[in-house]
Amino acid sequence: MNFDQARFSRDDVYEPLLSEKDSTTVEVDSEGVLPDDLTRDELTLPGLSEPQLARHYTRLSQMNYSVELGPYPLGSCTMKYNPSFTEDVAADPNAAVHPDRSDRTIQGTLGLLHGLQEHLADIGGMDAVTLQPPAGAAGEFTGILVAKAYHESRNDDRSEIIIPSSAHGTNFASAAMAGYDVVELPSDDDGRVDMEALDAAISEETAALMLTNPNTLGLFERDIIEIAEMVHGAGGLLYYDGANLNALLGRARPGDMGFDIMHYNVHKTFATPHGGGGPGAGPVGVVEDLTEFLPSPMVRETASGYEQYEPESSIGKVHGFTGNWLVLVKAYAYIARLGDSGLADSSAKAVLNANYLASQVDLEVPYGPFHHEFAATAGDRDAADVAKRMLDYGVHPPTTKWPELVSQAMLTEPTEVEDKASLDDLAHAFNAAYADADEVLESAPSKTSARRIDQVSAARDPRLSWQALEQDE
Amino acid sequence: MFEIPDDRKYLESHEWTTTESDTARIGISDFAQDELGDVVFVELPEEGDELSAGDEFGVIESIKAVSDLYAPISGTVTAVNEDLFDAPELVNDDPYGDGWMFEIEPSDADEFDSLLSPEEYREQTE
Amino acid sequence: MTAGNGRRAGSPYAPHTDADEAAMLDAIGVESVESLFDIPEEVRFDGEFGIDGMDEKALRQSLSDLFARNEDLTEFLGRGHHAHYVPALVSDLSRRSEFLTSYTQYQPEVTQGFLQVLFEYQSMLVELTGLPVANCSMYDAATALAEAALLANRLRRGASGHRVLVPAHIQDGRLGVLENYLGGSDMEIGSYPMDDGAADVDALTDLVDDETVMVYAESPTVRGVIEERLADIGDLAHENDALFCLGSDLVALALLEEPASVGADVVVGEAGALGLGTAYGMGLGIFATREEYLRQVPGRLVGASEDAAEKRAFTLTLQTREQHIRKERATSNICTNQAWVALRTAMHMAWLGPDRLVDLATDAVTDARELAGRLDDLSGVKAPIYDRYHFREFVVRTDQPAPAITNDLAGRGFAVHALDDHHIQVCITDVNADAADELVAAFEEVV
Known part of the structure; x- marks a missing residue:
C-alpha cells in the first residue's frame, strides 16, 4: 500500500496558526455594563470568517491519522472502529439536558444511565457500577478510594497497594494520589505475576493488589484464583484494571475471578472514539460488600421511575457532575447494538487477529500464549525508529518500548476490526520497516505531514503558545 | 567504554565528586548521561543550602526519563553551575567538565573514604 | 443480524x-x-x-424513544455549568473522523493537525488568562481545582502549611472532588464566608495564615456574583506565601479583569461553556499557571519544535511530568483527558472571534441584570438578592415556597433551580434569552 499524508505548508511552517492568519484586538468598552476596574482593557484573538475557519480545520484534519484511515494497533489502547450511528445517538437534542434538572423531568437520561450500569455490571460480573469517573485513570483513583473507605469502615488501617512493574503508569499514580505507598511487584520469567514475590509482598498493610488480566503482555494470569485467595486471606482487596477487557468479553468476568473492584475503559472496550486523547469514561464496578461506598449519585429504578440516590457510605464525588455523558451514551449504544453474541465475537476476533498478525511478522514475540495483544521485540533495532518507519507504510505503529520487560518492545493490539487483508498490510509494514537499513530508519518518516520532530529542543526550550513563538521572533 | 576519571569518587547512583577538602565539585558520570539520553532540564540546589550525604539535591530530566540526584557528601553549597539552566546539554557533552552541577564546602572530609573508587565504580557499570 | x-x-x-x-x-x-x-x-x-x-x-428508534421521555423544558440553569449556542461549524467539523477517531499524539509526525488545534487552544487560554502556561485539558472545573490544590501542596514540599481555603458559596461537586483529591495527603479544606454574595475579605484576612497553601476564589461565583476584590484576595494569599487560584470560565474571562493582573497564580474553571452544550454536566477543565510552575503542571502540554525538514512542527512535550514515565511520582494520574472537547471549544472561540466573544460576555451581564429587574418587579419576588454585579445568573427570593414554584414552572415548560425553601437561581444565556419574556410571564402566574 502506498501512503502520502496531506501536507499543507507555507514557507517554514505547515498550515499557519490561526493567529498568523489574523490577529484582532478589541477594546473592551464596558460603559453602562460594569465599572472600568472590573473589566479587562482589551482582548486579542484571531477574527476569521466561517469559510476561512472551515478550511483551516479541514486542512488540519487531513494532517491527522485516525482509525478511519487505517490500522491503529497501539497496545493496551484498543483502537477499534467507532460506529458512526453512536454519534447521531449522542447528538439527539432530547439527550442534551442540564445536570441540575430534577429526576422526574429526565427519565430518559436516567434510564440510559441505569441501563448502562446494569449492562456493565453483567459484563464484569460485578454487583454495582458507578459511571461517574471521566477516564480510566479517574476510575482507578475512584476504585482505590472505595477500597480505602472499605478498610476504614472496618477500622483497618492499611498503607500499601501492590502493583506489578509491568502495569500501566496510571496505576502507580492513582494509588499514590489516594495516599498509598506503592509496592512494585516483579514479573516471573514467564511474564506473569511472580507468586513468590507476591507472597513476600502481601502483608497486613496490603490494601489492594491492582492487576490487569490479560496483563500488558497479553498473557492471562493463570494463577488468578490463587492470587485472589492470597490477597483476600491477608484482608486485602483485588482490583482489576479494565484496559484489556476486550480480550475477555463474554468469555471470562473479573467478578468470577475474585476481583472486588474494577474499572472499565469504555473508550477502549466499548468503542467510543478516543477523540485525540479523550474524552473517555472509566466506570467502576464493585462487589456487593463495597456498593455502599460508591460515588454519589447512583441511579436506581423504583415503582415510580428512575431516581438518583446517594449510597449509604458514599465516598462522594470524583467529577463535578455525573461524568462524561456523551461518552456513556455511545458506550451504551455500542453494547446494545452488539448484544451477547456481538460482544463475544469481539473478543474472539480480537484474539484471532493478534495471533494471526504475530504469525506474520518477522519480529520475535518472547512471551505467550497471548490474547488480544502481543509484545514483539525489535531486537537490536531501535523500536522507536522502526515505529517511525512504519508510518511511511501507511499504518500507525504499535506502542513502543513498553512494557519494559521486553527489550525494544512493540506492543501490538490490532483489535477485531481489521480484516485479513488489512492485517497483511500491517505485517508488511512491520517486516519492511524492520528490514530497512539503519539510515532509512533514522531519517523516517518521510511520507507523513511532518518529518521527524525534534523532541529534545521542544523540551529544552518549551514554547507552549503562539504568544511564546511571537516573543521568540 | 565510558570515561571514568581517576581523580574523583563516585556514588552507586552515578554522581561524582572531586575530593578537595575545601571545595569539592559534583556532577554525574558519563555512564549516567548516556543512560539518560539528551538532557533537557536540570534542577539544582541553591547557594547556601546545607546538604547531608545521601540527600536529594536536584532532579535531571531527559525526554524519556527523570532521575533524582543525590549528594555524595555533606556540606554547604558554595556555587551552582547556572550555565546548565540554559544549556542542559552540557551534561551530555562534557559530564566531567562544563557539565558540573554544583560546588560544596565539605563538612566532613572523612566522607570521601566511604565513596566508590573509580575502579569500584567501573565494576558497577560493567 | x-x-x-x-x-x-x-x-x-x-x-x-x-x-x-x-x-x-x-x-x-x-x-x-x-x-x-x-x-x-x-x-x-x-x-x-x-x-x-x-x-x-x-x-436508534429505541434510544430516540427513550430520550423523548425527557421533558422538553427551556432551561434557565447554570450553577457552574453553562451552555451557549454551539454553531454548526463546531458540530460538523469536530465530527470529522480524522479528529474524532484518532488517539493521543504519541506519533506527532502523523498527528500534526490535532496537535496544532490543541496548541491553538492553549494559546487562546494564555490570552484570556494572561498566564503563559495552559495545559490542553483537565476533565472539568472540579478536577482542575483539585489539581491546583495538589500543585500548591507540592510546591510547599514538606514545609509548614496544609490548608486550602475555598469560598462558602461553591458548587457541591467542586467541593466534593476537592475533598477526595486531598484525601490522600495531609491537606485540609477551610471555608471562608461570603458577604452579600461575594468573598468576605475581612473574614478571609483573619483566616489566611502561614498554614494556608492556597486561596481559591471564583468570579463569577456559583451564584453568578462578579467578585470585585480579586486583587485584594490575591495579595492576602501572597502575603502568606500561599497560591492564589482563580476559578472562572472562558466567556467571563473575555470581559472580566485579566487573572494575571489580579495576581492569579493558577486559573481553573469550565471551558465547556463554549463548544459543548449542556451534555448533562460533562465538562472541560481549564488549567493555566505561571512559567515557574511549568514542571509541576498536571496533564498534557503541546509545544512547538522543528522537524527534519526544518519546518515548525508540534509535539506533546515535557512528558516526564506524566504518569507513563514518572509513575507514582507523576504530577497527576491523568492520561486520557478531554482533548476532543478542547478542539470543539477552540473551534467555537475561533468562530466567535474577539468581537462576538466580548459581546457574548457583555450580554451575560446586561441580560442577567434586565431579567432580574423584571422578576423583581413582580410582587412576592426579590431579584437579585445580592447587591452586586452578576454574570449570567442570579438568586431570586420568593415569598412563596421555592420548590412549589419550580414545580409549577416545570409544568409551564421551564426549568429553574431551587436553592432552598425560598431561593431560586436563574441563569440566562444566548440559548434561552428568547424565552425570557415567557419565563417572566410564567413566574408572574406562579408566584
Whole structure:
C-alpha cells in the first residue's frame, strides 16, 4: 500500500496558526455594563470568517491519522472502529439536558444511565457500577478510594497497594494520589505475576493488589484464583484494571475471578472514539460488600421511575457532575447494538487477529500464549525508529518500548476490526520497516505531514503558545 | 567504554565528586548521561543550602526519563553551575567538565573514604 | 443480524469471512479460535448477559424513544455549568473522523493537525488568562481545582502549611472532588464566608495564615456574583506565601479583569461553556499557571519544535511530568483527558472571534441584570438578592415556597433551580434569552 499524508505548508511552517492568519484586538468598552476596574482593557484573538475557519480545520484534519484511515494497533489502547450511528445517538437534542434538572423531568437520561450500569455490571460480573469517573485513570483513583473507605469502615488501617512493574503508569499514580505507598511487584520469567514475590509482598498493610488480566503482555494470569485467595486471606482487596477487557468479553468476568473492584475503559472496550486523547469514561464496578461506598449519585429504578440516590457510605464525588455523558451514551449504544453474541465475537476476533498478525511478522514475540495483544521485540533495532518507519507504510505503529520487560518492545493490539487483508498490510509494514537499513530508519518518516520532530529542543526550550513563538521572533 | 576519571569518587547512583577538602565539585558520570539520553532540564540546589550525604539535591530530566540526584557528601553549597539552566546539554557533552552541577564546602572530609573508587565504580557499570 | 458476504452473525464491526478465518487459523497453526484462549476452566464464563443485539435502525428508534421521555423544558440553569449556542461549524467539523477517531499524539509526525488545534487552544487560554502556561485539558472545573490544590501542596514540599481555603458559596461537586483529591495527603479544606454574595475579605484576612497553601476564589461565583476584590484576595494569599487560584470560565474571562493582573497564580474553571452544550454536566477543565510552575503542571502540554525538514512542527512535550514515565511520582494520574472537547471549544472561540466573544460576555451581564429587574418587579419576588454585579445568573427570593414554584414552572415548560425553601437561581444565556419574556410571564402566574 502506498501512503502520502496531506501536507499543507507555507514557507517554514505547515498550515499557519490561526493567529498568523489574523490577529484582532478589541477594546473592551464596558460603559453602562460594569465599572472600568472590573473589566479587562482589551482582548486579542484571531477574527476569521466561517469559510476561512472551515478550511483551516479541514486542512488540519487531513494532517491527522485516525482509525478511519487505517490500522491503529497501539497496545493496551484498543483502537477499534467507532460506529458512526453512536454519534447521531449522542447528538439527539432530547439527550442534551442540564445536570441540575430534577429526576422526574429526565427519565430518559436516567434510564440510559441505569441501563448502562446494569449492562456493565453483567459484563464484569460485578454487583454495582458507578459511571461517574471521566477516564480510566479517574476510575482507578475512584476504585482505590472505595477500597480505602472499605478498610476504614472496618477500622483497618492499611498503607500499601501492590502493583506489578509491568502495569500501566496510571496505576502507580492513582494509588499514590489516594495516599498509598506503592509496592512494585516483579514479573516471573514467564511474564506473569511472580507468586513468590507476591507472597513476600502481601502483608497486613496490603490494601489492594491492582492487576490487569490479560496483563500488558497479553498473557492471562493463570494463577488468578490463587492470587485472589492470597490477597483476600491477608484482608486485602483485588482490583482489576479494565484496559484489556476486550480480550475477555463474554468469555471470562473479573467478578468470577475474585476481583472486588474494577474499572472499565469504555473508550477502549466499548468503542467510543478516543477523540485525540479523550474524552473517555472509566466506570467502576464493585462487589456487593463495597456498593455502599460508591460515588454519589447512583441511579436506581423504583415503582415510580428512575431516581438518583446517594449510597449509604458514599465516598462522594470524583467529577463535578455525573461524568462524561456523551461518552456513556455511545458506550451504551455500542453494547446494545452488539448484544451477547456481538460482544463475544469481539473478543474472539480480537484474539484471532493478534495471533494471526504475530504469525506474520518477522519480529520475535518472547512471551505467550497471548490474547488480544502481543509484545514483539525489535531486537537490536531501535523500536522507536522502526515505529517511525512504519508510518511511511501507511499504518500507525504499535506502542513502543513498553512494557519494559521486553527489550525494544512493540506492543501490538490490532483489535477485531481489521480484516485479513488489512492485517497483511500491517505485517508488511512491520517486516519492511524492520528490514530497512539503519539510515532509512533514522531519517523516517518521510511520507507523513511532518518529518521527524525534534523532541529534545521542544523540551529544552518549551514554547507552549503562539504568544511564546511571537516573543521568540 | 565510558570515561571514568581517576581523580574523583563516585556514588552507586552515578554522581561524582572531586575530593578537595575545601571545595569539592559534583556532577554525574558519563555512564549516567548516556543512560539518560539528551538532557533537557536540570534542577539544582541553591547557594547556601546545607546538604547531608545521601540527600536529594536536584532532579535531571531527559525526554524519556527523570532521575533524582543525590549528594555524595555533606556540606554547604558554595556555587551552582547556572550555565546548565540554559544549556542542559552540557551534561551530555562534557559530564566531567562544563557539565558540573554544583560546588560544596565539605563538612566532613572523612566522607570521601566511604565513596566508590573509580575502579569500584567501573565494576558497577560493567 | 445480517450475514451477507459470507459473514456470520456476531459483531457487525468484525469483518472476517469464513474463508479468511480459516486461512488465519491455518497460518497460526490452531484448529479453532477457542483454542487461542488460555483461560483456566474454573474462571470461564459460560452464561449470558441477556443483552439482545439490535440492528442499527431499531436501536436508534429505541434510544430516540427513550430520550423523548425527557421533558422538553427551556432551561434557565447554570450553577457552574453553562451552555451557549454551539454553531454548526463546531458540530460538523469536530465530527470529522480524522479528529474524532484518532488517539493521543504519541506519533506527532502523523498527528500534526490535532496537535496544532490543541496548541491553538492553549494559546487562546494564555490570552484570556494572561498566564503563559495552559495545559490542553483537565476533565472539568472540579478536577482542575483539585489539581491546583495538589500543585500548591507540592510546591510547599514538606514545609509548614496544609490548608486550602475555598469560598462558602461553591458548587457541591467542586467541593466534593476537592475533598477526595486531598484525601490522600495531609491537606485540609477551610471555608471562608461570603458577604452579600461575594468573598468576605475581612473574614478571609483573619483566616489566611502561614498554614494556608492556597486561596481559591471564583468570579463569577456559583451564584453568578462578579467578585470585585480579586486583587485584594490575591495579595492576602501572597502575603502568606500561599497560591492564589482563580476559578472562572472562558466567556467571563473575555470581559472580566485579566487573572494575571489580579495576581492569579493558577486559573481553573469550565471551558465547556463554549463548544459543548449542556451534555448533562460533562465538562472541560481549564488549567493555566505561571512559567515557574511549568514542571509541576498536571496533564498534557503541546509545544512547538522543528522537524527534519526544518519546518515548525508540534509535539506533546515535557512528558516526564506524566504518569507513563514518572509513575507514582507523576504530577497527576491523568492520561486520557478531554482533548476532543478542547478542539470543539477552540473551534467555537475561533468562530466567535474577539468581537462576538466580548459581546457574548457583555450580554451575560446586561441580560442577567434586565431579567432580574423584571422578576423583581413582580410582587412576592426579590431579584437579585445580592447587591452586586452578576454574570449570567442570579438568586431570586420568593415569598412563596421555592420548590412549589419550580414545580409549577416545570409544568409551564421551564426549568429553574431551587436553592432552598425560598431561593431560586436563574441563569440566562444566548440559548434561552428568547424565552425570557415567557419565563417572566410564567413566574408572574406562579408566584
